Amino acid sequence: MNIDVKHLEEGKAVVTIEGRVDAETAAEVKTRLKDLAQYRVMQAFVDMNRVDFIDSSGLSAMVSGLKALRQHGGTLILCGPEPQALKALRLTLLDRVFPIYSTLDEALEQASKHAR
Amino acid sequence: MPVTIRVLTEELRDIWHSWTGGQLYIIDQAHIFPNAAGIPAEILAESNEEDLYQTPKLGKDLWWKLRVRPGWSLIASAEDDTPYKRVLPSWAALLRMVLEQEATGVGEMVDGSILKRMITTMCTAQDVRSGLQAAQAVIQQACTGADVLLIAEHSGELLLLGQGTFSEKEARACLKHGIEASSDLKSSTHSIEPFVLRLDVPSPSRVAVVVQVCDSDGDVKEARLMELCRLLGLMLKPFFSLEVDEQQQRLTHDLALAAAIQSSLFPDTMPIIQGYDLAADLLPARQVGGDFFDVCISGDGRYVLAVGDVAGKGASASILTAVVHAVLHSESPRHKDPASLLETINAGLYPDLDRAETFVTMTVAFLNPDEHQLEYASAGHVDGMLWKAREETLSMLPATGLPLGIYPSSTYAASKAVLEPGDVLGLYTDGITEAEGLNDKLLGVQGLADLLFACHLAPARAQLDVVLTALEVHRRDKLQRDDVALLLCRCLDVENDPRWVKPFVVAAHPTSVHTIVNLVRDLAMEAEGVLEVECPEVFEDFALALAEVIANQIKHAYQQEGGRIQGRLVLDKNTLSADTFDYGSSFQPVVPLGDLDPEDPPEGGYGMQLIDALTDRWAYTAMPGGRNHWSLQKRITGVRCS
Numbered sequence: 001m002n003i004d005v006k007h008l009e010e011g012k013a014v015v016t017i018e019g020r021v022d023a024e025t026a027a028e029v030k031t032r033l034k035d036l037a038q039y040r041v042m043q044a045f046v047d048m049n050r051v052d053f054i055d056s057s058g059l060s061a062m063v064s065g066l067k068a069l070r071q072h073g074g075t076l077i078l079c080g081p082e083p084q085a086l087k088a089l090r091l092t093l094l095d096r097v098f099p100i101y102s103t104l105d106e107a108l109e110q111a112s113k114h115a116r
Numbered sequence: 117m118p119v120t121i122r123v124l125t126e127e128l129r130d131i132w133h134s135w136t137g138g139q140l141y142i143i144d145q146a147h148i149f150p151n152a153a154g155i156p157a158e159i160l161a162e163s164n165e166e167d168l169y170q171t172p173k174l175g176k177d178l179w180w181k182l183r184v185r186p187g188w189s190l191i192a193s194a195e196d197d198t199p200y201k202r203v204l205p206s207w208a209a210l211l212r213m214v215l216e217q218e219a220t221g222v223g224e225m226v227d228g229s230i231l232k233r234m235i236t237t238m239c240t241a242q243d244v245r246s247g248l249q250a251a252q253a254v255i256q257q258a259c260t261g262a263d264v265l266l267i268a269e270h271s272g273e274l275l276l277l278g279q280g281t282f283s284e285k286e287a288r289a290c291l292k293h294g295i296e297a298s299s300d301l302k303s304s305t306h307s308i309e310p311f312v313l314r315l316d317v318p319s320p321s322r323v324a325v326v327v328q329v330c331d332s333d334g335d336v337k338e339a340r341l342m343e344l345c346r347l348l349g350l351m352l353k354p355f356f357s358l359e360v361d362e363q364q365q366r367l368t369h370d371l372a373l374a375a376a377i378q379s380s381l382f383p384d385t386m387p388i389i390q391g392y393d394l395a396a397d398l399l400p401a402r403q404v405g406g407d408f409f410d411v412c413i414s415g416d417g418r419y420v421l422a423v424g425d426v427a428g429k430g431a432s433a434s435i436l437t438a439v440v441h442a443v444l445h446s447e448s449p450r451h452k453d454p455a456s457l458l459e460t461i462n463a464g465l466y467p468d469l470d471r472a473e474t475f476v477t478m479t480v481a482f483l484n485p486d487e488h489q490l491e492y493a494s495a496g497h498v499d500g501m502l503w504k505a506r507e508e509t510l511s512m513l514p515a516t517g518l519p520l521g522i523y524p525s526s527t528y529a530a531s532k533a534v535l536e537p538g539d540v541l542g543l544y545t546d547g548i549t550e551a552e553g554l555n556d557k558l559l560g561v562q563g564l565a566d567l568l569f570a571c572h573l574a575p576a577r578a579q580l581d582v583v584l585t586a587l588e589v590h591r592r593d594k595l596q597r598d599d600v601a602l603l604l605c606r607c608l609d610v611e612n613d614p615r616w617v618k619p620f621v622v623a624a625h626p627t628s629v630h631t632i633v634n635l636v637r638d639l640a641m642e643a644e645g646v647l648e649v650e651c652p653e654v655f656e657d658f659a660l661a662l663a664e665v666i667a668n669q670i671k672h673a674y675q676q677e678g679g680r681i682q683g684r685l686v687l688d689k690n691t692l693s694a695d696t697f698d699y700g701s702s703f704q705p706v707v708p709l710g711d712l713d714p715e716d717p718p719e720g721g722y723g724m725q726l727i728d729a730l731t732d733r734w735a736y737t738a739m740p741g742g743r744n745h746w747s748l749q750k751r752i753t754g755v756r757c758s
Contacts, residue, residue, distance in 0.1 A: 063718070
C-alpha cells in the first residue's frame, strides 16, 4: 500500500492511495488521514482509483479521517472507488456518509463550482 | 546459455610446482548456468571419482570446488539463489563434459604453452608492473576468455594474476585476510604492502593482485620462498580450500552423501492405489535422521505402510534406519500379517539394537484397497490417527507391543479397522506432536488431530503440506529439534469429494489476511474454465467476507498476540464455503442493525456487517477445548463438477 498526500490551495488536499487497505495497512491510512485535521484541511479528496481491496478496517480508517476533519467543519470525499470498494461502502451504508464521485477530476470540478 | 569450459593442462601444474615447490592445485573456473531441463541423476552416480564440496561463500556468488582427481580441480560459481539441487546435477554434467573433452581433445582448451609463456614473460620483466603488462599482452593475444589465476614470484615480489568473476574488493579482502592471518610474517622485518591493480582486459572483469614483499636490503633469500608459499596458501584459502580444512570438509561431504543415500532409501513417489490418495514426507532435524517411512508389499499382496523412529538423532540413528529399511523390505513379502512381521523384525534387529543401546518404534499398517480393510500392529510407536469422515470422529491406533530391540523376542497384537470413503489414516512420528512453540507449548496429539480435522477433505499432499507449514507457524522462530515423518492415506470418496479443496494454515498476523484473499483468488482462477456462469464477483465477495473473519481471529481472538489459524476453502457443486479455526478467546458476534446515523457513523464494527451481507450463511461456534470455528457459505451456480 502506498499513500501520498498533496496539499492544494484553499484548504484542499488530495490523498492518493494505491494497493490494498486491510488489517495490515489500515492503521497507516488512519494516521495519515487524521493528520490532515492538523493542517485544517477543509476538503480531503481521497483518490481510491487504485485501491484494489478494502476491508472493514480500511472503511473504519476512512470514517476516523472524516470525523477528525468534521471537528473543524471539514469533510472527506471519496473519489473513483473500484467496484469492490463501492460494494463494501454500500453494504455498510457508508455510501450515505461520504460524498462519493466516480473520478477525482469530477470531484475537484464540483468543488470549484460550489466555491464560485 | 551453454556451459563454458576451459581446461588447463597438466603442463601448468608442473610449471606451478617448479615455481612454488608446494602442492597446489591447478584451477579452472567455469560458470554454471542452471540447466532448467534438469540433468538425470545417473550422471552424478557415474562420476564417482569426484570429490564435491562447497567452499566458503564469497560475495553474492556461491563457489563450488570439484576435485576431479588428485592433481587438478575445477571451480565454478553460481548465483546465490540458485537452488543447491540444481547446481549439483549441473556440476555432474559439467564434469562429464570435461572428462570427455580431455579424452577426445575436442573443445576449446587453454594451451599450456601460452600460460608458460605468460609466466616466463612476467618473471623476466624488469619489475612486477611491466611483468603484468607483458602478461596482459599475452592474455590478450591468446584471448580465449579463460578464467585463470596465476601466481608468480619474482625478485622478492609475489604476483597474482587472476582473471575471473571475483571482484577487486573480494581479491583485496582475501589478500588482507591472508596477511593478517600470517603472524610469522607480521613479526618479521618484511614490509608487506598489498595493493590491487585492475587490468583493462576485455570481459569478464579481470583482476590482478600484487603483493610486494621486500626486506630492508632488498635481498631475496631461499627461506623466503617457503614463507611466500605459506602466505600464498593463506591468501588463496577463501578461493580454494586447501589441506587445512580437508578433514572438516570431508566430514561435511560424507554427511551430505549420507543424507543423499538415506533419502534414496525412502520412496520418492508413493504408489498409485486405486481409490486411495497417499502422501508422505520426511524432515530430518539435521542432515540425516532417525525417522523413516516406507511402503512395500506383504506376502498376501497388501500394501505395507510403515512409519518409524530410531531412538536418537543424527548420523548414529540414520545408520540404523538403513538396517530397518533392509529388514522391512526383505521380511514384508514373507509375512501375511503385521504382528508376525514386527515379531520377525524385532528378532532380527535385536542383537544390533542391543549393542547400540537403542530401540526403534514403528507402526506397520497392511492396506487391502479392494476390501478397504486396514490391519496394523505397532511396536511402541506413537498412536496413529484414523479420521472417520462419516462419523466425524477421530480414532486412535495405539501401540500393540513394545518397541523393537527391548527384548530378544517380543509378541505383537494386530488390530483391524475399516476404511470408508473420506477416511484419512495418519501415521507420524513424535517430531510433529512434540514440536515446541511459544512458552515450550507442544503442538500435541490434539493439535495434529485438529489440523487433520480442518483439512481432511483435501488431497493427501495438500494436507501434508498444511501440517508441515503448521509446524513452522507453531515453532515460530525456534529451530526444528526433532526429526519429522508423516504418512497420510486418504480413502477417496468419489461421489462426494468436492471439486476443489484448498486447506490452509497461517500465523495470526495481519499479513495473513492478504494470504487468504489470494487463496480465494487462486481458487477463482483455477475454477474459471469450469464455471458455466461467469461470476468473478462471487469470489471477490467471498474473499472479503473471509478476510473479515481472519482479521477478526487475529485482532479479537488472539488479541494481536499471534497464534495459528487453520481451515479449508471448498468449492463444490453449488457452494463456495470456508471453515476456519483458531485457539483464541471466544467471541460474541453481533451484526449491527441496518441503520446508521450519517452524522455520527461508528469507527468500527463494519466487519460483521460485511460477513453477513456477503455470505448466504455464516456461523460461529465456540467448540469444546478452547477452539473457535467459523464457517461461511455462499451459493454459486453453474459449477461443472465432472
